Amino acid sequence: MWPWGHAALAYVLYSVLRRRRGESPDGVATIVVVFASQLPDLIDKPLAWNLGVIPSGRMLAHAPVVALPLCVAVYWYFARRSRAEYGVAFGLGYLSHIASDAVQSALAGEYAYTRFLLWPLLSVPEDSQAGVLAELSGFSLTPSPALIVSAFVGLAVAGLWIRDGTPGAGVLRRRFRAVARAACDRS
Numbered sequence: 782m783w784p785w786g787h788a789a790l791a792y793v794l795y796s797v798l799r800r801r802r803g804e805s806p807d808g809v810a811t812i813v814v815v816f817a818s819q820l821p822d823l824i825d826k827p828l829a830w831n832l833g834v835i836p837s838g839r840m841l842a843h844a845p846v847v848a849l850p851l852c853v854a855v856y857w858y859f860a861r862r863s864r865a866e867y868g869v870a871f872g873l874g875y876l877s878h879i880a881s882d883a884v885q886s887a888l889a890g891e892y893a894y895t896r897f898l899l900w901p902l903l904s905v906p907e908d909s910q911a912g913v914l915a916e917l918s919g920f921s922l923t924p925s926p927a928l929i930v931s932a933f934v935g936l937a938v939a940g941l942w943i944r945d946g947t948p949g950a951g952v953l954r955r956r957f958r959a960v961a962r963a964a965c966d967r968s
């Protein structure tokens with residue numbers, strides 16, 4: 782799944798969770814859930830493809846043996862600061878990434894790429910950046926059923942985010958203004 786797919790899935794899950802509690806999505810928690818939805822790839826891909834210290838871009842940070850303690854530790858960190866909802870958002874984003882990677886590979890019949898779920902008990906197959914680049918180079922904007930469905934799903938998620946009040950946008954805007962003001966004051 783591409784980064785935007787992970788982000789969209791994590792946001793939808795988070796929005797549904799909040800709505801079930803009768804609350805709207807929180808701005809900071811939205812940023813946390815989107816960031817956490819990218820984190821397994823942000824850790825594993827550079828370790829595998831740039832540094833070559835692990836054989837696959839889906840191994841260490843994708844493995845539940847690492848992911849679950851990490852999510853518990855992050856939840857504990859935020860809960861101690863009376864921000865348990867950020868810990869929940871982190872876990873939701875992170876674990877939805879791992880689950881969707883595994884489900885996608887299983888649906889595609891690529892069962893070897895679900896072995897990371899039981900790493901280090903099972904070894905994982907090697908992969909490379911070249912494979913992903915080849916997939917990207919095959920990407921075309923020519924209308925196809927898959928592209929049309931993706932566009933509709935993307936629009937639906939964007940619509941949900943707007944209906945939720947664009948959570949996270951205000952936080953980023955304020956942060957950006959503060960950084961810009963500090964840079965102006967320094968110059």
Ligand SMILES: [Zn+2]
Pocket residue numbers: 821822839843878882
């Ligand atoms: Zn991944």
